[in-house]
Amino acid sequence: MNAVTDLGLYRHLDEMVPWDDRLQVLEVIGVTEEAPEVKTFTFRSDAQTWFRYKPGQFVTLELPIGNEPLMRTYTLSSSPSRPFSIAVTVKAQAGSIGTRWMFDHLKTGMRIKAYGPAGDFSVHEHPAGKYLFISAGSGVTPMMSMLRWLNDCAPWTDVSFVNCARRPEEIIFRKELELLGSRMPGLSLGFLIEERSSRESWSGHIGRIDAVRLPLMAPDFREREVFCCGPEPFMRAVREMLAASGFDMAQYHQESFGAPPAEAVPAPLGELDIEIPADALPVCFSLSDVAGDCLPGQTVLQTARASGVRIPAACEFGLCGTCKVKKLSGKVEMSHNGGILDDEIDEGFILACCSKPLSPLEIEA
Known part of the structure; x- marks a missing residue:
């Protein structure tokens, strides 16, 4: 190096x-x-x-x-x-x-x-006068990214930062957060642990986040734009707690990644003893020099797998952008969740996982 x-x-x-x-x-x-x-x-x-x-x-x-x-x-x-x-x-x-x-x-x-x-889980997408960041475990990572940006670019921002962990030593970025708390006049920190530890002393809040503890750490939470990230049970508990308190859920945003759907990879159609439907659309994968047939309702990604062509894919619901490929010709119907930019679409790129052919296609893959 x-x-x-x-x-x-x-x-x-x-x-x-x-x-x-x-x-x-x-x-x-x-x-x-x-x-x-x-x-x-x-x-x-x-x-x-x-x-x-x-x-x-x-x-x-x-x-x-x-x-x-x-x-x-x-x-x-x-x-x-x-x-x-x-x-x-x-x-x-x-x-x-x-x-x-x-x-x-x-x-x-x-x-x-x-x-x-x-992804669109960002203060840039949901600007507000006051923020509440609620996280648990490694869910603190997007909050840390946003807080670091605010510290560099707008250190006076009003942020209430609530982080939950099992034990004191498991609070990720604790020392840096405490340092930022001494430098950002609008930052208030609230740490909540589930149990004490023999490794570190603790004099703060103990228990799980609920309708009693949240107001102690963020008394004006109803006035804030809320960002939440953590395990799904944790986020569900936060959502239900906020909704029960009369919080405007339009001001609530959460980050989560769904697991890729369990999907059997079909064998190449040519290897199956079946008749290809008349309404199947041909898809040519130019870099692989492979031609496949897309069955009605299938995506470009499913057609690629059935044809033995590898297109990288992670989330498989149009969020991560991993399966971005260039469409050289043809038309598709694409229903994505933010994993591709408008200028990329204008350049001819599509997300294979959520694009269904409307005509014969040529794909650069």
Whole structure:
């Protein structure tokens, strides 16, 4: 890996172009332990480009595990106000495959493919005069990205930051949060743990977040724009609590990633002893030099899999943008959830997971 003193490593931002996930990969430049079973992986572009994204967005990493790479989506914990690198902070859950591989194998100097950034869970999408960030566990990562951006760009912003953890030592970014609390005049911190620990003393709130504890940490929560991230049971409890309190749920936003749908990969139609329906539409995958037939109701991604063509995909509901491919000809019906930009659509790109052919297609894949 190049040393920082190497000639040409440093360039001014106006001499660089934004990172392009179709052309460049990420190089690991740092691995930091944040809490038990929690690490931050910091990356730079391998082509000296800068990162343009909104605080709170996520990327999808392509992890080289087994015969087929594993796609895993992680929220960025870094801030776009510091555009020369990006970082993800991940917690290794019991039985996790991708995160455990990262812990065991992803070292400084290694390179991996990534897709994104994507997502609309950001203060940039929902600006307000006062914010309430509620998180649990590694759900703190998008909140940290947004808070770091606010600290750099608007440190006077009124933010109530509530974070829940099992034990004191499991509060991710605790020291940095306390430092920011001393520097940002509008920031109030509220930590809530479930149980005491023999490793660290604790004099703060104990228990689980509820209609009694939330007003103690954020008395004016009904006046704030709420961002929530954490395990689904946690977010469900927060939603129900806010709704029961009369909170305007139009001011509530949450971040979650659904698991890819369980879907049997169909065999190539040519290998099946069935007659292709007359209304099937031909799809040509130009880079793979493969021609397939899309059955009624199928997506481009399903057709690619049935034809033996690999298109990377993670969320598979139009959110992460991993399956972005270029449509060279033809028409599709695309119903996405924010994983593709309007200018990318104008350039001919589609998301394979949520695009259904309306005519014969030629796809660059």
